[in-house]
Amino acid sequence: GFAWWVLARPTSGWDNTKFRPYTGWRLPERASRYMAKGPSDRLTWKESRATDLMFFDGDGGKRWEGVDHAGIYLGRGWIIDSSSSRDGVSLTWARTGWYRQNFVWSRRIVRT
DSSP, rough: HHHHHHHBOOOOTTTOOOOOOOBOOOOOOOOOOHHTOOOOBBBTTTTTTTTTTEOOOTSOOOSGGGOOEEEEEEEEEEEEEEEEETTTTEEOSSSSHHHHHHHHHHHHOOOO
């Protein structure tokens, strides 16, 4: 839900724009697998740039149905994400380890 909360446009009476200076972008449901299901403009790790949504599949399914985690890429191998544990929102090195091994693709939400 963290990546969705940061990037999504307010809907159904829910409005987080008082916390940020932008209106947000149209994203499907807040679950990672639905955000991953969006447009077919899937980006590789090397094509990813800061502000892209990165999707991960911890069980190795490599299909949108299997995506179970999302983070916002900050660039230079770092993402900001939130786990389901008590850790909450964290800055995470994603170029190696679990994140790199389970990376599926990225989506570009912010167009510049």
